[in-house]
Amino acid sequence: MYPNSKPFGGITVVFGGDFRQILPVTPKAGRPEIVGAALNNSPLWEHCQVFLLWRNMPLQSGNTDEQNRLIRDFSEWQLKVGDGKVDPISRKDHISEVLFRLPTQHVLNSVDTPIQDLIDVVYEDFSNNISNPQYFSSRAILTPTNVVVDDINYAILDKLPGETHTFYNQDSLEEQGLEENDFDESFPIEYLNSLNIPCIPKHELKLKIGTPVMLMRNLNQINGLCNGTRMMVTGCKKNSIECEITCGSHVGTKHLIPRIEMIPTETPWPFDFKRTQFPLQLCFAMTINKSQGQSLDIVGLFLPRPVFCHG
Incomplete structure (x- = not known):
């Protein structure tokens, strides 16, 4: 050919x-x-020619035979889940609704306050580590949807001491031409402020000094300001937020993060709008998709709904 x-x-x-x-x-x-x-x-x-990765690199060898056994058992269980070979506890008419039981050693049993109990386990000894950047950069709570992420983030934010700084965005419709004036008036600013899209910050951003945040845009890749970089807020000013990088090769460097213009793509609405806001989001908790590429020592999974959409 x-x-x-x-x-x-x-x-x-x-x-x-x-x-x-x-x-x-x-x-x-x-x-x-x-x-x-x-x-x-x-x-x-x-x-295409297929190459299979057969070694699970995140699960490195342990220091003892018991640790190696636990790592091997967990790795084998992961593969069974991916291959659909885990024995189900119930099976509904649709294949994507197969339920199976998680290993008991990985489950936190809670009835009344599951979110708070999970926070207490993942963020153990919280009050004595609120000024430790490595404490927050090494752990996170993962969940499937952004709605639950916000609930967890604000629950932990309330536990931090200090003043809460609230930053609001500025929304506007993209220029549609003079003939689109009547169309533009159909979507007031209050309606634009209410729109929440995963790829851009929300209308209201609440922060405190010492809050861990994640950068949502590439600002300066040479200085380590990339999409997904975790930082800690060290200062809140009127038109900028001072942050200290807590991961990667630029750990300890401080930068001023400005407001930037962001235009979402592939939206379900019949218009394009522009949002000006700080490209930051709280990262006590994050979605499972957003956590890809992150290095974490302690992870808690909160799954209030089925997480396997395809089987």
């Missing part, structure tokens, strides 16, 4: 992913649409 007739002109392209864990995000789609959007259903798949 000539290079011109090959996909991508014969250039080597690497596709990475694990179809057992994370499938494409398809808004308002069911299981057939989500599975159909996966890479292995693409016409390009027949031209």
Whole structure:
């Protein structure tokens, strides 16, 4: 086959992913649409050569035989979940609603206050570590949706001492031309402020000195200000927020984070709008997807709803 007739002109392209864990995000789609959007259903798949990663790198060898046994058992259980070989405790009509029981050693039994009990376990000895950046950068609570993330973040924020600083954004519709004036008036600023989109900050941002935050945009990659960088708030000013990086190769460096303009893409609304806000979000808790690429020592999972959308 000539290079011109090959996909991508014969250039080597690497596709990475694990179809057992994370499938494409398809808004308002069911299981057939989500599975159909996966890479292995693409016409390009027949031209791909598959390389399998067989060693679980995050699960390194322990210091004792007992630790090695626990690591090996957990790794084998993970693979069984991905392969669908875990014995179900109930099975509903739809395959995506199979329920199975988690190992008891990984479950925190709580009836009345599950969120607070999980916070107490993940953020143990909280009051004595509120000024320790490494304490917050090494742990987090993960959950599937942003709604639950906000509830957990503000519950922990209330436990921090100090004054709460509230920053509001500025929303505006993108220019549509003079003929769109009547259309623009149909969407007041109050309505734009109420819109919450995962890729941009919310209308109201509450912070305290010592709060761990995560950067939501690439501001200066050379200085370590990248999307996903975890930082600690060290100062709250009127038009900027001073933060200290707590992870990566630029640990300990301080930077002033300004408000920036952000325009969301692929929204369900029939208009484009612009939001000016600090590109920061609290990261006591974060979504499971947002946690990819993060290095954490202590992780708590809060799963109030089924988390496996595809089986």
